[in-house]
Amino acid sequence: MIQASISAVPGLIVSFLILAALVAAPTALVAKARSKPWPLRTALAVYLVGIAAVTLLPGDAGLESWQCDTGMPTRLFTSVSSLLNIALFAPGALLAVFLFRRPVTVAAAFGALSGALELAQSAGHLGRSCSVTDLAANATGALLGSSAGALWIYLRRQSPGKPLRDLAWGMSLGALAVLAVGGVFESRIDRVDIVARDDQKRALAETAVQADEWITAAARGVFGSDTQVRQTATATASVTEPDEGGCRLRITATTNHGTISGSWPAKTLESARSSDVRADEGSLGAREVAAAAARLAREWFPQHAAGSVQRVRPVGHGPTTVYRVTYRRYAHGVLMPMRLDLTLTGTGRVLGFAAETVADPVLPPVTVDEAEAKALAQGAAGAPGEFRRALLLARQVRGVWRPVWLVGDGSGGRASGRDVAVDAVTGERIAGEISGAATPTAATGGPPSSR
Incomplete structure (x- = not known):
């Protein structure tokens, strides 16, 4: 409150001095006229x-009308702003106790x-x-x-002013204030959680540094130890799974050997291109390439490699052959939605x-076999033709995971417009x-038992 007021309210000190x-002057004159000690009353x-100047003078910051940060x-005792707010009210309460000697009522x-x-x-x-933290x-x-x-009164062996009445008045006033303020907050105030928003921004800033370190290590693990990261970019990724919670970052690194991207804090790599x-x-053959891919998968894609089937498909001939290595996982003959290529x-x-x-996903038992599918x-196609290819895979149907037969003519080993689900x-x-699953290709194949 004090920090914000000094920067947000022009002429705060001048306004306070005038007020x-x-x-x-009137407070001192009234006290003298009533034969009361005037210094303490004037100071209070x-x-x-x-307090009124710091909290109520118009400024150029704040929320909308009838909103409050709830x-x-x-960080009541660690935030500089909160400590300043504590310091704002403590001296006033101390002066009031000196004057009235009723600490409970003053509090x-x-x-x-x-x-x-x-x-x-x-x-x-x-x-x-408006802020609950300030309150x-x-x-x-x-x-x-x-x-x-109260401690000062006790040490000076002065008797507080009617302690039982002080206790009764203080508790009554406190209860009434809680009911009144709480009622207005509940019925009229539009709640805004700025504390959570600020915590999220702070957490994002901290986690971005950790994400940079992780994506740098991943880039070197994929492209080689001489990889140098030139630039990283982060973006907030949407949370799609109900058990993920919190906020995810999608981070992309541009290096001297290519680009690589992944998700943080899940530490899951998504794509890379040299x-x-x-x-x-x-000189490596299919077997040696498969072993190299397996080492890479175990280190950087353990959740994909575990329980998956690895397949290697050469593209081209001779010493310039390129190898496509795929990882797919099957459960009860159903192709799961995870993929790694x-x-x-x-x-x-x-x-x-x-x-x-x-x-x-957890799927219901399959009751329709390949021939029936x-x-x-x-029958559903309503046209002559031979459906030679059938793949059983997990797909999301209207938001629910189901085992689905994808049946087609098998042209090119790839899904086509004639496929029927x-x-x-x-x-x-x-x-x-x-x-919910990768587009099937010839490299995907079927489960191990169908080879």
């Missing part, structure tokens, strides 16, 4: 003016004053910020100041990869878009 002069009046005050009164000021900041078009800090300051005043896509002349040269150099990290697809549990044809 203090306007209040101090001036201090209250200071985030929990998690309740200053707590109620804090609630009233925060509500005024929220209700008025003052350009100020808690102010109330803490009032409690500390009142406690210090800047040099020419095939190297190498690696492209390596005959020297073992990685030209690129594409990975999709999806947890294996082909017959159902033929059949629910492997009900036998019903699935119309429209389905999602």
Whole structure:
């Protein structure tokens, strides 16, 4: 509050001095006329003016009218702003205890004053910020100041003013203030959690540094130890799985050997592409490339490699052959949605990869076999033709994971417009878009048992 006020309210000190002069003189004159000690009363009046100036003078910051930051005050004793707010209210409460010698009532009164000021900041078009954290800090300051005043009374062996009445009045005033302020907050205030928003920004800043370190290590692991990261870019990624929680970053690194991207803090690599896509002349065969891909997968794609089937497909002939290495996982003969596709040269150099990290879904048992699926697809197509290819895979149908037969003519070993999707549990044809698995190719193949 104090930090924001100094920067947000032009002429705060000048305004305070003018208001203090306007209040101090009448307070001193009234005290003298009533034969009361005037210095302490004047000091308390001036201090209250200071609190009002800091909290209520119009500024150029703050939330919208009738909004309040209701985030929990998690850094009440570590935040500079909160400590300044505590310091704002503690001296005023101490002066009031010196004057009235009723510490409980003073603590309740200053707590109620804090609630009233925060509500005024929220209700008025003052350009100020209502905050539960400020309210808690102010109330803490009032409690500390009142406690210090009570200790001072005890050490000086002065009797407090009617302690039982002080206790009754203080508890009643405190309860009334809590009910009144809480009622207004509950019925009228639009809650905004700026504390959580600031914590998220701070966490993102901290995690971005860690993400940079991780993607740098991954780039060197994929492209080689001489890889130098030239630039990294981060973006907030949407959370798609209900158990992921929190915020994810998608980070992309541009290096002297290519680009690589992944997700943080899950530490899952998503794609990479070498800047040099020419095939190297190498002596490694399919078996050696498969072993090199397996080492890479175990280190950087353990969730893809575990329980998966590796297949290697050479592209081209001779020493410039390029190898496509795929990882697929099957559960009860159903192709799971995760995928990992690696492209390596005959020297073992990685030209690129594409990975999709999806947890294996829990599926209902399959009741429709391949022959039935082909017959159902033929009937659904309503046209002559031979459906030679059938692949059983997990797909999302209207947001729910299902085992699906994807039946087609097998032209080119790739999904085509004539493919028919059949629910492997009900036998019903699935119309429209389905999602959740990689497009099948000839390299995907079937489960190990169908080789």
